[in-house]
Amino acid sequence: MAVPQGLTLKHHRDLVDRERRPIVRRVLVGLLAAILVLGLLSVFGQSVRVSAAESPAARLEVSAPSKLRGGIFFQARYRIVAVEEIANATLVLDPDWLEDITLNTVEPSPVGEASRDGRIALELGRIPAGDEHRLYLHFQVNPTALGTRSQDVDLYDGERLLLSLDRDAIVWP
């Protein structure tokens, strides 16, 4: 009873020198499963992160995902609560908010838009004391976007800085 040509009993039946392969395979499957668990835990996006900053004049809350992936749509909500009246509320965003990220819509439309030292300034107009202003921006990440980016937001009353909020985001491939 000759063994088929190209096979040996030692290697192909008794699996000598192949004992560790099932363990290696289990480890690799485990690694893959671990990546899936990280995905379930939103390590790769896109659960919303809420950041807030406060000053005697106002409170700013930004809700947006901080972990993004190429191609996905997401929303950023900027909630401003004026403690004192803000005559000309202006949100100033880091350029990374729009670098390789397409802005689909801004609601309600700002009164004015400008560049302020390379940053994006959105003039929102007057916010009476005690009032709340909500601004929604809807984005889509460009497929070529990659890496970490600064998404700081400052709130001004005209040229007077009221508060600053530090945020970062990461774009996974």
Added chain:
Amino acid sequence: MDIVLRATLAFFFVLFVTRIVGRRELASLQPFDLILLVMIGDLVQQGVTQNDFSVTGIVLAGGTIAVLTVIVSYGSFKVPFLRPVIDGEPVIVVQDGQALESNLARNRITLGELLAAARQEGIGSLDRVEWAVLETSGRISFIEKQRD
């Protein structure tokens, strides 16, 4: 550049997945497996080409997959120690009519599945089988005993 890198990553990811899922899954193309195959193809395609609908994109992505297929198969052909990693190795699962339970278990193949594979080859009983080998493709080849 981006699309070539994405296609390369997708190629090695699919190679990695097909190597770690084991041969049992590769051999059994039930309706569910077929649908799964199409689904995986679609998911991978979206990750590679994303919103690129251009002919250039097709050439770059398709060309990358084709060139990598040739490189990997040439590597497996030229470098012997790469062969088990890329293609796997055959395993004897039946010797002289006796099923080798440990080898079947290692590849998650039940005796019932072995008998079904034998029937598909026109073999009604393992007593007629001298050797059965689980090939790297996931198929089982049967070598019948010589009749006197």
